[in-house]
Amino acid sequence: MFGFLFRRIGLVIPTFIGVSLVAFFLIRLLPGDPILLMAGERGLSPERYAELMGRYGFDRPIWEQYAGYLGSLIQGDFGTSIITKKPVFEEFFALFPATVELSICAMIFAVVLGIPAGVVAAVKRGSGFDHGLMATALVGYSMPIFWWALLLIIVFSGILQWTPVSGRISLLYFFPSVTGFMLIDSLISGQKGAFASAASHLILPTIVLGTIPLAVIARQTRSAMLEVLSEDYIRTARAKGLSPFRVVGVHALRNALIPVITTIGLQIGVLIAGAILTETIFSWPGIGKWMVDSIFRRDYPAVQGGLVLIALMVMVVNLIVDMLYGLINPKIRHTR
Amino acid sequence: MPLLDIQNLSVDFKTASGPFRAVDGVSMTVDAGEIVSIVGESGSGKSVSMLALMGLLPWTATITADRMLFDGHELAGLSARQRRRIVGKDMAMIFQEPMSSLNPCFTVGFQIGEALKVHLKLDRKARRRRVIELLEMVGIPAAAERVDAFPHQLSGGMSQRVMIAMAIACQPKLLIADEPTTALDVTIQAQILELLMQLQSETGMGLVLITHDMGVVAETAHRVSVQYAGQKVEEQAVAGLFADPHHPYTAALLAALPERATSRRLPSIPGVVPGQFDRPTGCLFSPRCKFATERCVTKVPPVQGRQAGYALCHYPLAGGRPVGHPGPGATIHPDLQEVA
Amino acid sequence: MTDVTRTDTVAAAKVQTDARPGRLREFWSYFSENRGAVIGLVVFGLLVVVAVFAPLVAPFHPNEQFRDHLLSPPAWAEGADTRFLLGTDAVGRDILSRLIFGARYSLFIGVVVVSISLIGGIVLGLVAGFFRGWVDTAIMRVMDVLLAFPSLLLALVLVAVLGPGLVNAMIAIALVAQPHYVRLTRAAVMAERNRDYVTSARVAGASRLRLMFVTILPNCMAPLIVQAALSFSNAILDAAALGFLGMGAQPPTPEWGTMLAEAREFILSAWWVVTFPGLAILITVLAINLIGDGLRDALDPKLRRS
Numbered sequence: 008m009f010g011f012l013f014r015r016i017g018l019v020i021p022t023f024i025g026v027s028l029v030a031f032f033l034i035r036l037l038p039g040d041p042i043l044l045m046a047g048e049r050g051l052s053p054e055r056y057a058e059l060m061g062r063y064g065f066d067r068p069i070w071e072q073y074a075g076y077l078g079s080l081i082q083g084d085f086g087t088s089i090i091t092k093k094p095v096f097e098e099f100f101a102l103f104p105a106t107v108e109l110s111i112c113a114m115i116f117a118v119v120l121g122i123p124a125g126v127v128a129a130v131k132r133g134s135g136f137d138h139g140l141m142a143t144a145l146v147g148y149s150m151p152i153f154w155w156a157l158l159l160i161i162v163f164s165g166i167l168q169w170t171p172v173s174g175r176i177s178l179l180y181f182f183p184s185v186t187g188f189m190l191i192d193s194l195i196s197g198q199k200g201a202f203a204s205a206a207s208h209l210i211l212p213t214i215v216l217g218t219i220p221l222a223v224i225a226r227q228t229r230s231a232m233l234e235v236l237s238e239d240y241i242r243t244a245r246a247k248g249l250s251p252f253r254v255v256g257v258h259a260l261r262n263a264l265i266p267v268i269t270t271i272g273l274q275i276g277v278l279i280a281g282a283i284l285t286e287t288i289f290s291w292p293g294i295g296k297w298m299v300d301s302i303f304r305r306d307y308p309a310v311q312g313g314l315v316l317i318a319l320m321v322m323v324v325n326l327i328v329d330m331l332y333g334l335i336n337p338k339i340r341h342t343r
Numbered sequence: 344m345p346l347l348d349i350q351n352l353s354v355d356f357k358t359a360s361g362p363f364r365a366v367d368g369v370s371m372t373v374d375a376g377e378i379v380s381i382v383g384e385s386g387s388g389k390s391v392s393m394l395a396l397m398g399l400l401p402w403t404a405t406i407t408a409d410r411m412l413f414d415g416h417e418l419a420g421l422s423a424r425q426r427r428r429i430v431g432k433d434m435a436m437i438f439q440e441p442m443s444s445l446n447p448c449f450t451v452g453f454q455i456g457e458a459l460k461v462h463l464k465l466d467r468k469a470r471r472r473r474v475i476e477l478l479e480m481v482g483i484p485a486a487a488e489r490v491d492a493f494p495h496q497l498s499g500g501m502s503q504r505v506m507i508a509m510a511i512a513c514q515p516k517l518l519i520a521d522e523p524t525t526a527l528d529v530t531i532q533a534q535i536l537e538l539l540m541q542l543q544s545e546t547g548m549g550l551v552l553i554t555h556d557m558g559v560v561a562e563t564a565h566r567v568s569v570q571y572a573g574q575k576v577e578e579q580a581v582a583g584l585f586a587d588p589h590h591p592y593t594a595a596l597l598a599a600l601p602e603r604a605t606s607r608r609l610p611s612i613p614g615v616v617p618g619q620f621d622r623p624t625g626c627l628f629s630p631r632c633k634f635a636t637e638r639c640v641t642k643v644p645p646v647q648g649r650q651a652g653y654a655l656c657h658y659p660l661a662g663g664r665p666v667g668h669p670g671p672g673a674t675i676h677p678d679l680q681e682v683a
Numbered sequence: 684m685t686d687v688t689r690t691d692t693v694a695a696a697k698v699q700t701d702a703r704p705g706r707l708r709e710f711w712s713y714f715s716e717n718r719g720a721v722i723g724l725v726v727f728g729l730l731v732v733v734a735v736f737a738p739l740v741a742p743f744h745p746n747e748q749f750r751d752h753l754l755s756p757p758a759w760a761e762g763a764d765t766r767f768l769l770g771t772d773a774v775g776r777d778i779l780s781r782l783i784f785g786a787r788y789s790l791f792i793g794v795v796v797v798s799i800s801l802i803g804g805i806v807l808g809l810v811a812g813f814f815r816g817w818v819d820t821a822i823m824r825v826m827d828v829l830l831a832f833p834s835l836l837l838a839l840v841l842v843a844v845l846g847p848g849l850v851n852a853m854i855a856i857a858l859v860a861q862p863h864y865v866r867l868t869r870a871a872v873m874a875e876r877n878r879d880y881v882t883s884a885r886v887a888g889a890s891r892l893r894l895m896f897v898t899i900l901p902n903c904m905a906p907l908i909v910q911a912a913l914s915f916s917n918a919i920l921d922a923a924a925l926g927f928l929g930m931g932a933q934p935p936t937p938e939w940g941t942m943l944a945e946a947r948e949f950i951l952s953a954w955w956v957v958t959f960p961g962l963a964i965l966i967t968v969l970a971i972n973l974i975g976d977g978l979r980d981a982l983d984p985k986l987r988r989s
Contacts (some may be wrong), residue, residue: 018827022824022827022828025824025825025828025831026831026832029828029832033840033841033844036844142719145972145973146965146969148972149916149920149968149972150965151923151940151961151964151968153927153940153943154943154960154961154962154964155961157950157961158958158961160950160951161951161954161957164951165951238443239443240443240444240447242399242444243438243445243509244446244457245398245399245430246399246431246510247435247457247458247461247509248427248430248431248432248458249427249431249461251423253461261446261448262447262448265448276830277833279833280833280834280836281835283833283835283836284835284924284927298839299839302839302840310843314836317832318831318832321831336448337493337495338447338493
């Protein structure tokens with residue numbers, strides 16, 4: 008297990024160096040002088056220009072600049088926003104909980120609906136439910152989620168007036184951030200109606216962000232279950248006189264989950280890409296919206312830092328998924 | 344009263360190309376403490392009838408029977424829930440492929456203990472004790488450690504021992520072994536058979552041994568039922584069967600045994616078991632039978648009496664000669680004569 | 684337990700192959716078994732026809748403005764002008780005509796992205812799988828790096844750096860689609876290259892290039908064709924998303940995502956300006972995904988994954 012862990016971490020290091028290279032050179036691709044770009048319309052005195060040039064190290068050879076950049080990344084310095092003048096790292100983690108909260112809710116939505124639906128479809132293969140579910144899943148999988156979000160807003164916020172259109176909580180409520188998760192903080196605050204408000208703000212973004220993972224997980228669960236249900240060990244389990252619930256829910260599901268877990272892990276990247284659109288549409292103050300805003304504000308240090316941090320998150324999540332995979336699949340756990 | 348009493352069991356499968364009868368009017372009985380062997384080539388429906396008994400067939404199968412009595416219960420009339428109380432407890436089964444028949448995600452101990460939990464309601468400690476005891480019974484060394492092993496850490500022979508331990512966990516009255524040694528190495532085969540015999544004589548359970556290996560039958564069974572293309576063609580005590588087979592198919596199977604070979608070339612049965620599309624009229628064995636006459640092709644053969652081993656044949660053999668046969672000139676496969 | 688039935692289906696399959704239909708014929712017989720795939724193909728064919736003959740099919744020019752018919756609802760709604768079947772947008776342009784011309788952009792994006800990423804992916808994947816060693820390691824590490832970024836984010840940043848626009852959006856999307864092709868090709872090449880037929884070609888003196896492209900490549904095509912269908916629909920979705928975020932095709936281009944972005948402020952007042960462009964994206968993507976599923980089942984049953 009530890010050997011596996013070390014090998015896996017060993018693979019992360021070159022990837023991280025590659026990510027830093029991409030982030031470093033992407034910004035160098037921008038046409039024009041980086042300092043003037045940062046200064047924007049205001050213009051600079053020659054002295055100030057020289058000073059900034061020295062501070063950012065643009066006067067040194069490029070590989071030295073990169074070495075300096077990598078060094079500061081390792082020390083946890085991901086640059087400073089030129090708009091807010093705050094460290095990118097700080098900004099990122101101030102907004103990060105909002106994205107995590109939304110992503111977790113979307114993932115729970117997708118897993119809680121997708122796995123049972125896939126299991127039932129596989130058990131009742133060829134039934135009306137199966138055909139209906141697979142057709143729905145294909146539609147969900149093909150969905151342009153930014154449009155889906157607008158449709159849901161038209162129906163639930165416009166016509167039915169059930170849910171708010173944007174933000175994380177109604178402006179009526181204010182309480183200090185303890186965990187950064189609005190659902191938990193609103194409960195801690197003890198204010199009446201705060202939790203309901205936070206929850207109602209979460210519903211539509213959760214559905215929108217969870218739609219594609221839901222479709223993918225339902226499809227994957229169904230095909231994995233179909234494969235597993237025809238295995239000899241399922242016959243063995245039934246020969247023991249176990250109930251169909253136990254045969255499907257314990258013996259089959261546990262094996263079918265192995266590929267499903269991989270799929271869920273692969274959905275993390277999809278989720279962040281989806282968060283960019285979802286957060287922008289619902290004005291959800293998370294890192295997705297922040298990245299888009301930074302791009303439009305031409306806050307290149309923030310874009311650069313955010314890119315590296317997000318890639319780092321994806322790598323860490325993939326690492327965790329691999330660990331989980333080892334936990335659930337004994338064959339991997341025992342290979343040394 | 345026999346432990347198991349099946350009368351006129353038929354199993355039909357719905358397939359894309361129409362219905363297919365895998366088991367056709369098979370009857371058999373097993374007494375407590377008796378070893379009955381079912382022999383036949385692959386595709387003869389010998390496993391299907393036992394899977395039907397266990398309720399393990401997919402939904403595409405339709406099972407009909409005049410009687411399916413086990414230990415005084417009519418299985419056909421039981422609800423799924425009631426049947427599950429018997430299956431795995433009083434009636435257990437082991438399969439051909441031990442490696443793939445164990446769930447790769449759970450430890451050996453968990454999988455054996457599950458039957459104990461469901462049927463005997465043993466608590467965790469008692470289960471573990473009993474599992475170790477069972478593993479020792481089936482001859483697994485270092486049983487206390489192997490309890491926590493995963494199936495992929497075991498060899499094929501070990502896996503089959505685990506399967507046997509799982510099957511006998513609740514001390515069943517009947518054990519069905521579906522080709523338990525086919526997938527194993529030759530040296531391991533003998534060990535597993537020996538283990539099954541030993542457990543059977545210790546516990547006094549009934550044992551149904553499904554096999555295509557006449558050698559295995561000779562060493563183990565008390566009584567033999569020969570199946571061909573879903574039908575039972577003969578049933579006899581083992582000594583009688585080997586001494587005086589009454590159905591031409593049985594005779595041909597025995598002649599194909601190496602130790603019985605009389606010539607330098609080992610005789611074989613030409614052709615294959617008929618499938619869904621080439622099912623003959625009359626006697627199903629007629630296309631491959633060296634005694635077949637015009638009558639065999641046109642008329643369904645009768646079941647002969649006990650003396651003739653319940654042979655499903657127009658001209659049952661007695662001492663190797665077909666009784667009532669019109670003579671070599673009437674056979675429709677003169678070419679088969681020469682081969683035999 | 685089911686070996687009885689299994690032998691019969693094998694027998695049935697044998698009967699079919701005995702007739703020895705051509706490869707294409709055989710593929711079609713499998714593909715057409717899947718009703719969804721056939722529907723997808725028909726819809727996609729219609730889209731191609733509409734896109735190619737857009738100037739003939741569309742009732743108006745996509746940018747023609749009818750100043751006295753701003754936000755006119757679809758023809759069946761109350762107070763509608765029946766000339767505008769799906770209504771008009773905020774500056775009085777016929778939505779149906781814009782959608783018809785928009786089909787050209789979406790299909791063009793799909794074709795360009797798939798061509799670029801397919802060719803690049805095949806070359807890199809073949810090189811990596813064929814030569815192994817440090818070349819392989821280097822290529823695969825670079826692909827790992829690309830995969831570490833969420834694809835839409837990387838495309839977004841790339842477009843932001845290169846400058847917003849349709850061409851840059853296509854380049855960015857093709858780049859982020861690349862790793863999937865490289866991985867698939869490499870895996871297929873590694874599975875094939877030790878087969879006997881490759882060895883015999885090598886012994887017969889085939890050159891490396893010939894081995895790579897003539898001997899091995901045709902046998903790796905099945906997963907690549909399926910992936911091409913998948914990334915075709917992904918390219919359309921990503922391009923529309925970039926357009927929606929203002930980083931793809933720029934107004935007044937009638938690209939579907941860009942149309943949605945322009946329509947956003949009217950979501951609560953004029954549902955049709957939002958609904959139809961999105962529906963067009965959904966139908967196109969759905970049709971291609973249906974074809975993709977059909978291709979997967981027909982070309983390689985082993986590929987039936989998600």
